[in-house]
Amino acid sequence: MFRYITRRLVISVLVLLAASVLIYVLTINSGDPLAGLRENPDPAAARMIESKTRWMGLDLPWYERYWGWFTGVAGCVTLACDFGTDAMGQDVGQAIGSAAGATLRLVTIATLLAIVVGIAVGILSAIRQYSGFDYVVTFGAFLFYSLPVFWAAVLLKDFGAIRFNTWIRDPAFTVGQILGISVALGVILQFVLGGAWRRRLLTGGAATAFAVGALFYFNAVGWYREPRLGIGVIALVGAGAAVLVTMLVAGLRHRRVLWAALTTVGVGIVAVLVLDGYLDEPTGAGLAGLLVLALALAAVVGYAWGGFSRRTAIGVSMTTALVMSLTVAASYLADHWSEYLDQQGRRPIIGTIGESTPGFSGGFWATALDQGTQLLLPTTVLVLISVASYSRYTRASMLEVMGQDYVRTARSKGLSERTVIVRHAFRNALIPITTIVAMDFAALIGGAVITERVFGWNGMGSLFATGLSNVDPNPVMAFFLVTGSAAIVMNLVADILYATLDPRIRR
Amino acid sequence: MSDQTPGRTGPQDGEEREIVATPTVTGIDPVPQTVLEDPVDEVADRSYSQGQLVMRRFVRHKGAMVALAVLVAVVLLAFTSIGFGPFPGWWSKSFVVGGPVIDGGRPTLGFLRLGEHPFGQDNIGKDYFALVMRGTQRSLIIAFVIGLVSTFIGTLVGSLAGYYRGWVEAFLMRITDLFIVVPLLVIAAVVGQMVSGGGIMALALFLGVLTWTGLARLVRGEVLSLREREFVVAARASGASAPRIIVKHILPNTVGVVIVSATLMISSAILLETSLSYLGFGVKAPDTSLGSLISLYEQSFQTRPWLFWWPGIFILVIALCINFIGDGLRDAFDPRQTREKK
Numbered sequence: 001m002f003r004y005i006t007r008r009l010v011i012s013v014l015v016l017l018a019a020s021v022l023i024y025v026l027t028i029n030s031g032d033p034l035a036g037l038r039e040n041p042d043p044a045a046a047r048m049i050e051s052k053t054r055w056m057g058l059d060l061p062w063y064e065r066y067w068g069w070f071t072g073v074a075g076c077v078t079l080a081c082d083f084g085t086d087a088m089g090q091d092v093g094q095a096i097g098s099a100a101g102a103t104l105r106l107v108t109i110a111t112l113l114a115i116v117v118g119i120a121v122g123i124l125s126a127i128r129q130y131s132g133f134d135y136v137v138t139f140g141a142f143l144f145y146s147l148p149v150f151w152a153a154v155l156l157k158d159f160g161a162i163r164f165n166t167w168i169r170d171p172a173f174t175v176g177q178i179l180g181i182s183v184a185l186g187v188i189l190q191f192v193l194g195g196a197w198r199r200r201l202l203t204g205g206a207a208t209a210f211a212v213g214a215l216f217y218f219n220a221v222g223w224y225r226e227p228r229l230g231i232g233v234i235a236l237v238g239a240g241a242a243v244l245v246t247m248l249v250a251g252l253r254h255r256r257v258l259w260a261a262l263t264t265v266g267v268g269i270v271a272v273l274v275l276d277g278y279l280d281e282p283t284g285a286g287l288a289g290l291l292v293l294a295l296a297l298a299a300v301v302g303y304a305w306g307g308f309s310r311r312t313a314i315g316v317s318m319t320t321a322l323v324m325s326l327t328v329a330a331s332y333l334a335d336h337w338s339e340y341l342d343q344q345g346r347r348p349i350i351g352t353i354g355e356s357t358p359g360f361s362g363g364f365w366a367t368a369l370d371q372g373t374q375l376l377l378p379t380t381v382l383v384l385i386s387v388a389s390y391s392r393y394t395r396a397s398m399l400e401v402m403g404q405d406y407v408r409t410a411r412s413k414g415l416s417e418r419t420v421i422v423r424h425a426f427r428n429a430l431i432p433i434t435t436i437v438a439m440d441f442a443a444l445i446g447g448a449v450i451t452e453r454v455f456g457w458n459g460m461g462s463l464f465a466t467g468l469s470n471v472d473p474n475p476v477m478a479f480f481l482v483t484g485s486a487a488i489v490m491n492l493v494a495d496i497l498y499a500t501l502d503p504r505i506r507r
Numbered sequence: 508m509s510d511q512t513p514g515r516t517g518p519q520d521g522e523e524r525e526i527v528a529t530p531t532v533t534g535i536d537p538v539p540q541t542v543l544e545d546p547v548d549e550v551a552d553r554s555y556s557q558g559q560l561v562m563r564r565f566v567r568h569k570g571a572m573v574a575l576a577v578l579v580a581v582v583l584l585a586f587t588s589i590g591f592g593p594f595p596g597w598w599s600k601s602f603v604v605g606g607p608v609i610d611g612g613r614p615t616l617g618f619l620r621l622g623e624h625p626f627g628q629d630n631i632g633k634d635y636f637a638l639v640m641r642g643t644q645r646s647l648i649i650a651f652v653i654g655l656v657s658t659f660i661g662t663l664v665g666s667l668a669g670y671y672r673g674w675v676e677a678f679l680m681r682i683t684d685l686f687i688v689v690p691l692l693v694i695a696a697v698v699g700q701m702v703s704g705g706g707i708m709a710l711a712l713f714l715g716v717l718t719w720t721g722l723a724r725l726v727r728g729e730v731l732s733l734r735e736r737e738f739v740v741a742a743r744a745s746g747a748s749a750p751r752i753i754v755k756h757i758l759p760n761t762v763g764v765v766i767v768s769a770t771l772m773i774s775s776a777i778l779l780e781t782s783l784s785y786l787g788f789g790v791k792a793p794d795t796s797l798g799s800l801i802s803l804y805e806q807s808f809q810t811r812p813w814l815f816w817w818p819g820i821f822i823l824v825i826a827l828c829i830n831f832i833g834d835g836l837r838d839a840f841d842p843r844q845t846r847e848k849k
Contacts, residue, residue: 015684023689023697030701142834146826148778150785151801151819158808439687446692450782454805464693465786468700476697484688491687 084474103459114386122394144388171224182211229331238265260305336365438494571835600634653776656715661722669730763840774829
């Protein structure tokens with residue numbers, strides 16, 4: 001397996017190297033960088049042309065220019081990167097620092113969300129093949145797949161953000177809106193859960209009633225400006241996650257697994273209560289450390305409870321811990337929502353321009369809210385489009401697997417449908433999806449270039465676009481290098497996952 | 508329609524779907540009875556050729572037929588309204604000359620009524636319907652040329668790589684690796700910036716040269732399995748040359764894959780071109796395309812939303828129709844994936 005991954009890595013790096021030559025040559029030949037100056041009637045223009053030619057090396061042959069760039073970048077090996085300067089004389093290395101952070105944050109979150117949602121939707125529509133849900137998902141996938149990214153992004157900006165920002169000034173739903181939203185929720189939920197019509201009526205009705213109650217309550221307490229989750233909701237979500245994950249992965253009959261997951265929830269609640277002071281104003285590194293600690297604790301709990309089903313118990317506990325950590329984060333974000341609203345004042349709440357509010361200063365959670373609200377719309381656009389293709393691939397792959405002989409064998413030896421789907425079919429259906437997700441990563445970066453333009457981010461996309469229109473190779477190459485390396489890392493992860501899922505290629 | 512999990516074990520299921528084990532040469536082959544009873548495939552009083560079967564299955568695909576009708580309507584509308592090349596169209600307004608702005612350029616399209624400017628006017632009084640039709644023409648031409656070029660190159664490289672293996676295959680695989688590392692949009696933007704002076708044909712040709720890799724991989728996969736089949740061995744044994752085997756014996760069997768992915772290629776080509784034009788690396792002024800129209804009027808969404816709506820709707824409708832047609836073609840060519848009616 002080590003040899004296999006090393007081989008893939010070496011090939012990727014070589015391809016990156018070859019591609020860098022290709023992109024460099026294409027970029028410097030894509031136009032005339034002096035076009036603006038040539039048309040300038042100013043007598044000083046001739047001198048400017050001459051100085052720009054000298055400092056951009058326009059009079060040198062392409063291989064010397066490439067070599068100049070390459071030796072600068074090769075310094076990265078000794079931690080002395082030199083990405084060169086752009087056409088205005090600014091250091092590209094500095095620009096990369098902030099731009100890469102913003103773009104990679106966007107692309108990573110979008111990829112993760114798209115994977116989770118896409119696979120879940122794909123599996124649901126595969127096991128409910130030719131149901132109403134399946135048809136709706138199929139049509140939706142076609143629609144989003146055919147959607148021009150930039151157009152959808154502008155629509156979302158105007159209908160999503162600008163309307164929300166006016167609404168949040170004085171948020172309340174009318175009775176008609178509450179009923180509409182609740183009925184819609186109920187209809188969607190019964191679609192997703194399916195079943196016989198009586199069960200559908202029951203789930204739909206219960207969801208509608210619950211939503212009506214919740215929304216009236218939210219209206220009454222002004223929840224939209226001052227949301228609170230609190231320890232009760234955290235406990236409830238945690239316990240729900242514990243039961244659900246156990247049900248899906250192991251089945252509720254496996255008591256040890258269930259106890260392990262529930263113990264994890266208990267430990268988590270105690271931890272939140274103890275650490276409340278710190279969690280209110282944490283640091284990023286500290287929070288990451290706590291997450292690792294939580295996962296480790298969950299693993300220990302799973303190990304202690306596990307018995308014969310040790311591995312399952314550890315897996316279930318860790319998943320539960322992850323869900324709980326996310327809920328805790330959501331709870332603290334909710335606590336700081338009103339603080340964030342007050343800070344923004346008349347400025348837009350869901351940002352439509354830029355990757356963070358300029359000059360914003362606040363605590364950890366408020367800053368996270370600021371960046372999060374700016375991330376919301378671009379991420380939604382990218383996720384919608386990726387989910388369209390991921391769910392189709394998952395559905396096709398799942399249907400293919402469900403028709404295999406070993407699935408029939410698993411059914412005929414009396415395994416429950418849950419075991420057949422989760423243990424036998426799902427795992428094997430994941431194998432082709434890993435490849436597709438990894439290969440799709442580059443396309444997602446391409447989509448990010450467009451969304452960044454729509455939402456006015458100073459990310460890698462704008463670095464690339466302005467660099468290319470000025471026929472300025474250094475920013476273009478910086479974009480290429482960062483996104484290319486990210487794609488290689490992504491593919492490496494996919495390769496490792498692939499080898500885990502399919503033991504045949506570990507040899 | 509039933510939302511039952513397919514193949515769930517239970518008494519209620521056995522009545523609907525019977526899994527009948529059919530003994531074959533290679534062992535026992537489970538063929539669901541329903542697939543055999545597909546009404547289209549049923550040989551009644553006459554027999555059909557392979558092409559006729561595909562055609563009949565395609566025509567019965569409702570979604571694809573609706574999509575085809577809409578697409579034909581859009582193409583006819585775009586090419587007859589403002590005319591194409593030397594042929595004049597029936598729409599009197601020009602997409603080049605502006606006129607007086609009437610009623611703030613608001614669209615006059617109403618129920619059963621076209622009015623003076625059905626899609627409104629832009630800020631210098633150009634008729635927006637004519638502009639959108641012009642953009643649609645340009646985007647369609649580019650998309651079809653990209654589709655043709657990339658299908659041709661893809662089929663050629665794919666069949667050579669699959670049949671001869673060797674360096675062609677290695678080359679194909681490395682190019683595929685390239686697109687894992689570099690987004691297609693990025694290379695396309697650089698190339699688009701390079702050739703945009705040469706007009707839309709140059710742009711379309713060069714984009715076609717960039718987009719063939721997916722199709723080539725698919726064709727290679729098909730050829731790899733076909734070249735081991737008995738009829739190819741027989742052809743080789745009777746002395747057929749390699750080019751003849753590829754053209755006469757292998758390629759006709761890959762036609763389904765090629766047609767389906769050529770169709771889907773056109774829909775992604777239209778999205779690629781409009782994205783490039785939006786970013787400013789594709790079709791440039793004075794020429795126009797649906798993408799550059801959106802880019803031009805993006806800021807006027809608040810004040811004159813129609814300038815923004817129409818080009819986007821046309822892109823969406825064209826891409827959606829082509830995708831549905833591609834889906835119908837796939838079902839028609841590959842009856843194993845055709846839906847079983849329960």
